Amino acid sequence: MSLVGIVCVCTRKLLADATHLEFTVRTRMRIINVKRRSRKKGNRTIVVALILVIIVLGSVALYYSPLLDGIRAKNLSPAELYAKSSQGVVTVTGVNGTTSVLGTGFVITFNHSYYIVTNFHMVDGYVNSTVTFSDGNAFPARVVGSDGYSDLAIVTVDSPASELQPLQLGSSSDLRVGETVVAIGNPYGLSNTITVGIVSQTGRSIQTGMSGNFAIADTIQFSAPINPGNSGGPLIDSSGLVVGITTASVTNAQGLGFAIPSDTITRELPSLVTDGGYNKHPYLGVQLVDMNYELSQAMQTNLTWGVLIENIIPNGPADIAGLRAGIRQVTVEQQNYTVGGDIITSINGHRIVNYDSFSAYLEEHAVSGQTIQIGIIRQGHYMVVPVELGTRPPIQA
Numbered sequence: 001m002s003l004v005g006i007v008c009v010c011t012r013k014l015l016a017d018a019t020h021l022e023f024t025v026r027t028r029m030r031i032i033n034v035k036r037r038s039r040k041k042g043n044r045t046i047v048v049a050l051i052l053v054i055i056v057l058g059s060v061a062l063y064y065s066p067l068l069d070g071i072r073a074k075n076l077s078p079a080e081l082y083a084k085s086s087q088g089v090v091t092v093t094g095v096n097g098t099t100s101v102l103g104t105g106f107v108i109t110f111n112h113s114y115y116i117v118t119n120f121h122m123v124d125g126y127v128n129s130t131v132t133f134s135d136g137n138a139f140p141a142r143v144v145g146s147d148g149y150s151d152l153a154i155v156t157v158d159s160p161a162s163e164l165q166p167l168q169l170g171s172s173s174d175l176r177v178g179e180t181v182v183a184i185g186n187p188y189g190l191s192n193t194i195t196v197g198i199v200s201q202t203g204r205s206i207q208t209g210m211s212g213n214f215a216i217a218d219t220i221q222f223s224a225p226i227n228p229g230n231s232g233g234p235l236i237d238s239s240g241l242v243v244g245i246t247t248a249s250v251t252n253a254q255g256l257g258f259a260i261p262s263d264t265i266t267r268e269l270p271s272l273v274t275d276g277g278y279n280k281h282p283y284l285g286v287q288l289v290d291m292n293y294e295l296s297q298a299m300q301t302n303l304t305w306g307v308l309i310e311n312i313i314p315n316g317p318a319d320i321a322g323l324r325a326g327i328r329q330v331t332v333e334q335q336n337y338t339v340g341g342d343i344i345t346s347i348n349g350h351r352i353v354n355y356d357s358f359s360a361y362l363e364e365h366a367v368s369g370q371t372i373q374i375g376i377i378r379q380g381h382y383m384v385v386p387v388e389l390g391t392r393p394p395i396q397a
Contacts (some may be wrong), residue, residue, distance in 0.1 A: 286312055
């Protein structure tokens, strides 16, 4: 039942109850002494006032309910999402010698100006970049800012304002596993292609080869099919908000795509536009591996979760704080590990189950220069070590 229906039913019920109350009062008042007539008049006044209040409240609810319905998140169909969003999706191309690149981007607004969001790997090293809008009009593109660690780039074009149909960034932190999302992009040059899927998981860490030895943290795993050419396109939720930017898929796998969350775009956008880059990624200076049952047995510990510190970068934040790396080699199921180091189990009291949760927490809640409290298991004992995070080194070309 809609809000309007519920209000109407409740209003009718309250009016009926009030009428019954007035009838009861009248019946009882008839047997009361004439000297109490003044009290009877007062009770009737209260009942009438109550009825008027109910009518007024019901009218207010009926008046504002259409407005409330208008601002609620709506579950749009894929066709409606495409109609709403497709004109804000663009094709991005570039050339590097004999190599060319083709991908996707989408229009946004920031500080009353228009920009196009795409992937870092769509513009890194490429020249003569162009942006083509859905109506076929193309314009030269200029890179405003980029961040290889998050595979993000912001570009701008000198085009008529009529070409720029911005999409709205939503909050990726509101995503739920299992909810519907659509991806719009240009797979293999097939412009403005839409595919439909669900959010398969959040908080994933992926290696793309573009971010040095660091993983891209806190990505969204989704099932909508994507292919070469989709990179840089929007991932859109059922209310029409951009919740991510597609970045990678697994070769020869089906329904296994990844997107940079919109919260990362929102967090970095001011720096990318103003400074041309983003240098606040937290840096600990460690090499980690997930704990598991087999590894715990080889280490003679009951702890099957957390992340084991195998190596520490000399003079890095972890080294300065006194965290310890592994000291001996073991082989578990044909995989070599360096064990004997600290096992990280929490950051600022937040449970760290594996590397995904480790990198996702740092990306969402920490920046370089911040001091965090790292909970570790060292030789079977729990302790907390304060660590001041550093700044990641520049990505080597």
